[in-house]
Amino acid sequence: MGFLPFSLRTRVRIQRLPPTCALEGIDLRPYRFVTGQTYDLNPDVARVLLLWEYAVLANGESPDQDGHGRVCAKCGLWAFPVGQSDTPPLIHFHCNHCGHITSQPLT
Numbered sequence: 001m002g003f004l005p006f007s008l009r010t011r012v013r014i015q016r017l018p019p020t021c022a023l024e025g026i027d028l029r030p031y032r033f034v035t036g037q038t039y040d041l042n043p044d045v046a047r048v049l050l051l052w053e054y055a056v057l058a059n060g061e062s063p064d065q066d067g068h069g070r071v072c073a074k075c076g077l078w079a080f081p082v083g084q085s086d087t088p089p090l091i092h093f094h095c096n097h098c099g100h101i102t103s104q105p106l107t
């Protein structure tokens with residue numbers, strides 16, 4: 001996936017979990033947010049989370065910045081570490097968006 005001039009998704013990082021399961025009429029339960037994780041959200045949902053300071057914008061952030069993710073090799077969105085293997089020494093990242101597993105050598 002290339003870089004589109006207008007993104008239909010807004011990338012945010014959850015700072016703290018909303019205390020309720022709905023905000024301004026938006027049902028948050030399906031998202032199963034985890035503090036510190038990054039999500040590509042519908043802009044309407046992202047706007048509410050940003051407005052209430054439950055999330056911060058994460059656009060343009062390097063996936064390697066905090067060591068917790070990689071760009072999915074398939075769809076280009078954020079993938080999270082799910083485990084590693086010893087032989088060969090690889091670390092695996094699971095993409096929540098397309099389900100692809102990206103493996104990289106452990107350094």
Ligand SMILES: [Zn+2]
Pocket residue numbers: 072073074075076077095096097098099100
């Ligand atoms: Zn993906």
